[in-house]
Each structure stands twice: as structure tokens, then as C-alpha cells.
Amino acid sequence: MTTENTISINGNGFSFKPGDTILDVARKHDIDIPTLCHLKGATPTGACRMCVVEVEGARTLLASCATPAAANMVVETESPKVVETRKMLLQLLLASGNHNCAISGSAGSDWTAFQLKVHKDDGSDELCPVWGDCHLQELAYRYQVSGEAFDSTEVSYPMETVNPFIVRDFSRCILCGRCVQACNDVQVNNAINFGYRGAPTKIVAAEDKPLKDSDCVFCGECVQACPVGALVEKDARYAVRPWETTKVRTTCTYCGVGCQVHLHIQGGKVVKVTGVEDLSPNFGSLCVKGRFGFDFIHSPERLKAPLIKKNGQFREATWDEALDLVADKLGSIKDAHGADSIGVLTSARVTNEENYIANKFTRAVLKTNNIDHCARL
């Protein structure tokens, strides 16, 4: 195939639109080119080089996320040279920090010593907090590599745990920059960026201050973007494991934007919230309330049974008792003072179905139009 807008990937011809990158074309046709730093919706940086491909006639491997598709380009995504490069990149990354998944140690070197060192750094004897939910781990399995090919690098920055929401574990950061893009290009909160240069490079907030003393608003976009265990929700760290959770998609209960959320359920409880990617209105983004403000669901202060007040004190009642009392009282007030002596406040917090029923109840049962809600307040 040699038409104007055709590219060959792994021997198959695909058409493309001007502006498409090699990665775009591949993804559109379910060809799986691995990426680490690539963040949908943000400008590709080509920083991690994981998405390199071999292009006929090119002197070096090219980052597919940053290389525009061109007419008659011939691309191989898993050639021996590509695979060899990816393996080396992964080995370097695995050796660069506390990546204590089962991958490390599989080459037969000192597994125990490494684990003990990481446990000491973590203050925990668990495996990595994102075990099973880590892009680096996935790729290490896919390419069958471990971290022993290179000497492990010293971890130079301590963990940051001084804010209530996010743990920043620099020992697991691979400096892919997804969090920086999530913060600067998606949420545009401009709170974090690359700091220092060369080997000491670190993702910093303000002048390397803790997040809580920076412009960070704890939206958690960076946590959702982090492909490894460097940024983890504080409460979910170690406590929430993907193989023990299920996800239910619903709509956020706070403001009127209506963000689509996944509630992560473990042991019958909501333990974590993430934004639903790729769909309007929020395309994965959330704010601090939507992502972290879910404790009220399982608060011990939730009302658990109907209550009736007697002599100024509440006592628990059965549903029948409470409902009979309400129906009886409203009925007798209606009879004595007329329907318009009763009002109903429905709620901007409950569903359409529930508002519809409140509207029907007020008008068809009470026979008044005295119904309103807090839209005005």
C-alpha cells in the first residue's frame, strides 16, 4: 500500500489523519505499544522512551508518542532491537528504587537483603503498595526482566507523609513526569514540577516544600496519573489491594458538575474513589472533595433507624410506627388547617426519581403546591 496517508505497522497498512502520531494510529488499531510517561490530552514528551519503535530508514529508534505518522512509513513495534531497548530501560527503572514486587530478585541475587532494605525504608513489611496496579510491574512481567541487571541506585529523598491525602514516595518515582503534566496541563494547578537537575532530579512543589505548603489543592490528578507507587492515596496505601476490590461507576454527589466516578469497594465499603477516564464531563479528573471526601458514607454517625421524639428525647422506632405517625399527623393537620398549612422541602441532594416522588406526594396527596428546595440557598 503506497497511498498518500498510509502507514505500515508490523506489516499491516493503516490510514491516518494528519497530526496523528505513530502511537495514535497503533492505539486506534489495537496494536499495544507500551508507554509510561504518555498522558492522554497532554503534549507528549517522549521522556521515558518506553514507546520506541523501529522505523525503516531512521538511524535510531523513535518515540512513537512524539513522532508524527508519515506517508509510507514502515514501523515495527516489537522488533528484536525494540524489545532489547525496552528491556534495558525497564531494568534501569527497576534498579532505580524500591520496586519490591516479585520482579526484583527473580534473577537469583540477594532477594532477602533487598526486601529488608525496602521494608526498612517503608516502615512496613508489605510488598509495594501498588502491587498489581502498577504499570512498571506489568511491563516487567511482559518483557520478563528484573532489577538486578544494574546496581541499585541509592534513594536520595525521604517519603513525604505530612499531608492528609497523598503519600509521596520518591523511592518509587521513575520521573516519568505524568504527575507534572496532570498538574500543569490537565488541572492547570501549576503546583508541582521537575526540580534540580541531572541525577538529583526530583518532582517538587514550590521550592521543594511539602504539598500542604504549596499551591497544591489535593485534587489527586497526579495520584491517578502516577503509573507506579510514587503517589498513593494515604488512606488506601497498603489497605486497598486491587485483587480485593470491585468498582462501581456512579455520579459524584458534591457539586453540579456531575463528575463520573468509580467507587472502589473492599469488604462492603467504599475505600477509594477514582475518576472515570475518557468520558464527559470530567474525563478522569476529580477535586479533593470528590476523590477524598467519601468517609461520610460509612460514618458511625449515620442514622440507622427511624426516631420519634417523646418529651424532648429521641427514641428508636419501627418503620411502621414512624410512618403511621407521620401520615396520621400530616393528615390531621391537613384536615384541621387545610392543605396549604403544610410544606415540603425536597432536596438538591437526592435523585430525580426521589424529587419526582416528593413532587407527586406534595401535589397529589397533600394537595398543595408548597414544595421547594435549597436551589435558592
Place this chain on the structure above:
Amino acid sequence: MTNTIGCIEKADVILVTGSNTTENHPVLSSYVKRAVKFRGTKVIVVDPRRIKMSRFADIYLRQNLGSDVAWLNGMMNVIIAEGLHDQNFVESRTEGFEELKKTVEKYTPEYVEEISGIPAEKLVEAARLYANAKAASILYCMGITQHSHGTDNVKSLANLAMLCGHMGIEGGGVNPLRGQNNVQGACDMGGLPNVYPAYQPVTDPAIAKKFEDAWGVTGLSTNLGLKVTDMIPKAHDGELKALYIIGENPLVSDPDLNHAEKSIKNLDFLVVQDIFMTETAELADVVLPAKCFAEKDGTFSNTERRVQRVRTAVEPPGDVWDDWKITCEIGTRMGLPMAYADSEAVFEELRTVTPSYAGITYDRIDQVGIPWPCLNVEHPGTPILHRDQFTRGKGLFHAIDYTPPKEQADDEFPLYLTTGRLLYQYHTGSMTMKTAGLNDRAPECIVEISPADAATYELEDGEKVEVASRRGNINATVQISTTAVTGTVFIPFHFAEAAANKLTNAALDPVSGIPEYKVCAVKLSKAA
């Protein structure tokens, strides 16, 4: 919103007024910020506080509290005088232009400067920027509506958008940002004293007949009902005897709380249905426990009118019920059988009497919600309203004069107070205050004050201060901030123990019945 959230990124100019978007609609604010960063979109912020969004703005205008009609008339004065309005749109799509033109004539930038404090040349600059845009979007929130003349403010925004033809197009529109997950839906579903679902007027006998037939009842009232802000005084006067409150906490959210509390205590019978023992529930005769959003099925309608699914994720904490089921059980006991298998059965009924929802089904919105109106099951929904014509046909300009807010600062109460929300708390706090981390970030009631005012009143950051108005007083912690503009302090209304609404003025907008939360006069003194 007349347009969608996604549409915001297609605007060339965005006018943000009376909306602290980055704190109250953070995810939506990212659309504005991205437009600025990646598309070079120009932003005009008009707000009494130097809010974070002003950092992204090309023009920041600080208006005196309650002077919105004046500066909007001023912008229109400039636009008409310079011939920048969309004559085509005005001729073909609107009526009432001559009256508008006559009214705004006296609102010269210099005159407006006297009222609003906005420098004349900055107003001219903003007017030109907005008018010359190919598509300009207006985003507004409670800073526009919570005034004794809030309806006038909203109409003035609509005037401006129509004048420049920024209606019915991509990237344009007049876009109110809804502050609660389902305010839109509560209004759509007839949770209002004057309309049935889909805004069908209660005063129209034909509509009443339609609902009598649909519900199998007779004798539906064709009298206008009471607004919440009428119910409270009527309770105070003994005319309203009983209230059934579902998921609301008026004892923190109502204006002039001392008066509201007295009124509610005066009721013969109060039922509160909620997920927590709120300040309001404490006063109830019967409290009915309801499921929270994570425990129920249904739909919410977001600020862009998109009807989206809510799904059961976890079991409720005890023997608590769906709100609809509780209400149905009361209705059934009072003589009208109201039985539904599940929330979908309720939805199937409501869409038969709600024309704008008629084409929406749970199946259709399983993956992506549909913005109403959606008239039948083939209809794709309506992302942009008023494309070819307005609801009434031609768009009507309202010629409106500026009237000052009901309360002015004076010698005794020399500072202005405006109220609102913080990023880390939500409304009356009954949900957010259960998360330790959010309380860590926003632990207590603050009064945000400019460095100059702090110096005048000799206040230190972090010290307690008493804030008093004609109606009440509270203690709050001083937060000196350059967000505050000298002469005006800000207090969030989340905190029951220092409820800003003990201070606020219950003066109402005559049309909407919205209280003037955004303007009242206060004084500060060192807390005892």
C-alpha cells in the same frame, strides 16, 4: 447552562462573574484554565474578591458588592455606543432592543465607575473584548443570584449575551454553575412551588388536568405554592403548621438563622428525612433515615442538563430506605397508593409526564448521560439551547435600572460581608466534616480580611475576632489574605458553630425569593 461544560474550551472569551470557580467547581474550572493555557482564550473576571481565577484573567474587575446591574449596563452602553453589538442577531432573534438602548444610555463608564468602583477605562476594555469575540461564554454562580436584585443580575447577563449574539452557538451561552449535584434535577422534577416537572405551570388548569389523569387523582391545586423563603416567615406567624424536610439543613443554610430557628420551632409538626442527625433534624418530631448516594440507584442531572446514572455500590448502614420509598409509604398511608418496583419504575413514570425527559431511558444513559430536552427515544438530546430560537420565540431584552443592595455599610457597621464556600468543605458540612483530611485543611470558620483592614482593626493572622451584624454575631479566626479587597470581608457559611448566616440579611429578591447572602454590613471587634 445553555451550553455544555465541554463547550467552555471552545470560547474565545470567557466572562466569569460571581463564581469562585476553582474552589466551588474545581473540575469545571480546569476547562477555563486549559483554554487560557492552550488556546489563548481571554478571561474577564468580575468579582468582589481577588479569587484564584483572576490569576488566569486578562482583565480583573472588582465591583462594589451588589453593583452588577450597573457594570453590565455599562458594558452594554459601550458596546452600543461603539456599534460593537451583533445587529443581525438583535434584529432577527430579539425584541425590546430600543428600550434596552434607552435604559443603558445613562450608564456611561464614568457613571458606572461611581457606582461600581470599576475604573471607566477597564470597563471599556472588557466591553470591547467580550463584544469582539467570535464566541464568548458567561459563567456565573451564586455571586450573581444571591442578591435582593439577583433576577435583575441574571437578566442583565442574558441581555449582554444576546446583544453580542453569543447565544445558541458553540463556545457561547449564559451558563449558571449549579452548586449541588442535583439542583438541576430537583428543579426539572417539579421541586418548585410554581411548576410541575419540566416547568409546566401549576396555575394552568389544563396542566393540572393532565397530572390528575396521569396520577389518577382529582382536585390538584392551581394556586402558587410557597417558596422556602416564604415558608419560614409563615411558620413564624403560625400559618404554616407542618414541614416535611428531605435532605436539607436550613438551620445552617438559611439566612438570618436566629429568626429561622424560632420559626421552625414554632411548627406543630416537623419531619426530617436525612442521612445524619443535622442541626435541623435535632428539632424534628420524627426523623426518617435515608440511604446516601452510594447506596441507591437513580439519576442526577448535572449543571449542563445531562441526566446521568447513580448506582448502588454498598449496602446501607442499617434499616434505612431509599428516599422515594419512604415518601411513597407515607403517601400510601395517606390514601394514594404509591408503589414502585425500583427507581427505574419511577423514572419510567416520570418520563411520561416530563416532556424534556421523554426520550431518556436507563439503557440509553448507561455509558454517557444525555442533556435534555430529549423528546423521544431517537432524539440525541440538546447540548446547546436556543440554537434557532428561544423558548418564547424571540429573545426579550429587559431594560433594567440599577438598585443598590438592601443594606449599606455605615458608621456602626462599617464593613461589607460577603459569604460563600471553601474548597475543602461543602455546604453545611454534614458530609465533608466526616473526612479528617478535609477538616485538617479547613478546620474552622475564618474571616478573610485584607492586609489593610487587618491593620486598621489591629488584627493578627490567626486571632479570634467577633463579627457582628444587625442580626447576630459570631466568632471567627482572622485570615489575612490578598484575596480580600479592603472594605469587604468574606466568611464561609459551612460552620454551624460559627454560622455566617447568623449575620446575613434575609432581604429577598422579589421574583426568585433568593436571600441577599452576598451583601450585608458588619463590624469587627476583638473576641472576648
